[in-house]
Amino acid sequence: MKLLRTWVFYISLLTGAHSVSGQEVAVADSLQTVVLDSLDIKQKTPISLRFGADLYRIIRSRASDDYQGFEAVADLRIRENLFLAAEVGNEEITKQFEQVNFTTKGTYYKVGFDLNMYDNWEGMDNHVILGLRLASSSHSQFLNSYTLLDRAPFWQDPETEITSGFASGERLNLNAYWLEIITGFKVQLLNNIYLGLSLRLNRLISDTVPDNFDNIHIPGFNKKTEENKFGASFNYTLTYRIPFQFKK
Amino acid sequence: MNTLKNKLLFAFVCFGIFAGCEKDDICLSTVVGTPDLVILLLDKDTGTRQSPSGFSIRPIGTEKELVRSTGDSLALPLQITEAITQFEFILNGGSENENIDTLQINYQRQDQFINGACGFRANFVLDQTPVFILNSGDNWIKGAVILKDTISDETAAHLGILH
Numbered sequence: 001m002k003l004l005r006t007w008v009f010y011i012s013l014l015t016g017a018h019s020v021s022g023q024e025v026a027v028a029d030s031l032q033t034v035v036l037d038s039l040d041i042k043q044k045t046p047i048s049l050r051f052g053a054d055l056y057r058i059i060r061s062r063a064s065d066d067y068q069g070f071e072a073v074a075d076l077r078i079r080e081n082l083f084l085a086a087e088v089g090n091e092e093i094t095k096q097f098e099q100v101n102f103t104t105k106g107t108y109y110k111v112g113f114d115l116n117m118y119d120n121w122e123g124m125d126n127h128v129i130l131g132l133r134l135a136s137s138s139h140s141q142f143l144n145s146y147t148l149l150d151r152a153p154f155w156q157d158p159e160t161e162i163t164s165g166f167a168s169g170e171r172l173n174l175n176a177y178w179l180e181i182i183t184g185f186k187v188q189l190l191n192n193i194y195l196g197l198s199l200r201l202n203r204l205i206s207d208t209v210p211d212n213f214d215n216i217h218i219p220g221f222n223k224k225t226e227e228n229k230f231g232a233s234f235n236y237t238l239t240y241r242i243p244f245q246f247k248k
Numbered sequence: 249m250n251t252l253k254n255k256l257l258f259a260f261v262c263f264g265i266f267a268g269c270e271k272d273d274i275c276l277s278t279v280v281g282t283p284d285l286v287i288l289l290l291d292k293d294t295g296t297r298q299s300p301s302g303f304s305i306r307p308i309g310t311e312k313e314l315v316r317s318t319g320d321s322l323a324l325p326l327q328i329t330e331a332i333t334q335f336e337f338i339l340n341g342g343s344e345n346e347n348i349d350t351l352q353i354n355y356q357r358q359d360q361f362i363n364g365a366c367g368f369r370a371n372f373v374l375d376q377t378p379v380f381i382l383n384s385g386d387n388w389i390k391g392a393v394i395l396k397d398t399i400s401d402e403t404a405a406h407l408g409i410l411h
Contacts, residue, residue, distance in 0.1 A: 166357060
């Protein structure tokens with residue numbers, strides 16, 4: 001039964017909005033009637049804690065030599081459709097970005113809330129999420145190597161990599177703050193186990209620019225583009241809800 | 249539900265746009281690269297710009313020739329992997345009284361970050377004694393004066409060569 005509902009959830013996400021919208025309105029109407037009729041249930045909204053990890057970062061750490069990362073996620077249900085949510089992560093990534101090769105190391109914290117927009121059928125607990133996070137990272141940038149821009153190379157091959165000297169080395173004690181707008185969903189796989197995917201649009205608020213370099217990559221924020229302050233990221237989480245629930 | 253789906257679709261499209269378009273991956277051709285050392289040939293008495301007859305410059309350590317090796321204002325490329333670059337300053341080239349002075353330019357390199365796509369450009373700071381004249385004897389070059397000790401662009405001359 002659970003599996004069937006899971007599939008219904010998936011299919012309703014994937015099928016075109018217009019073809020099924022009629023049925024959904026009908027379902028939603030009937031659901032609303034149920035909810036309105038059972039006010040006493042609504043008042044007993046349980047507070048429950050759910051925690052887990054991002055699978056994508058675990059898999060990527062295994063698959064790539066240039067990446068080590070882990071992200072723990074947790075949320076706390078405070079209303080029927082409202083969750084306090086947080087992510088804590090640690091990342092070390094080595095990147096060749098055009099003419100520079102660098103290693104970014106650091107930890108990040110994200111705190112905010114998730115709003116469940118999905119009208120569940122009786123007994124279901126799936127989520128279509130809109131969320132917001134305030135995030136910060138503290139990190140370091142290590143410049144491994146780079147090439148020098150030379151418009152008219154004369155003495156040396158312009159691809160000559162500079163690995164030591166004036167600019168290379170580590171920049172410590174860097175910070176960044178940003179906001180994330182989240183869309184995503186969580187599917188209840190088993191009774192207390194959820195699989196979730198979230199896409200995040202990041203808007204940088206501020207960052208300490210490293211001396212004679214830039215935060216091309218920020219842990220948790222991902223790539224910082226120079227022209228605008230937007231970034232994007234995602235996670236793919238497996239979470240476990242602690243069966244114990246507080247009654248309000 | 250319908251509007252929610254539209255919102256979600258909108259969000260996914262936005263995500264695609266922001267994740268996909270990365271225009272600063274390209275280093276624009278207007279960005280200035282590593283500058284050359286710009287020298288002026290100055291008269292040792294009057295300090296006025298003056299190009300002597302039959303004058304040219306030949307870099308030492310390469311078969312290549314400078315794009316422009318004559319005139320009173322010249323851009324000399326500096327070696328990035330060394331803190332010195334040597335040039336032959338030739339007077340009356342090709343004639344009987346040809347006079348070649350070998351000059352060594354002394355400097356420190358300081359690399360300056362431009363952006364991720366362009367990487368770095370090299371800047372140079374001339375040493376306190378920017379020029380050594382390596383050959384002894386009848387030197388037609390009498391000395392050098394620093395006009396601007398930091399070489400970060402080619403808009404102004406950095407070194408005056410007195411003759």
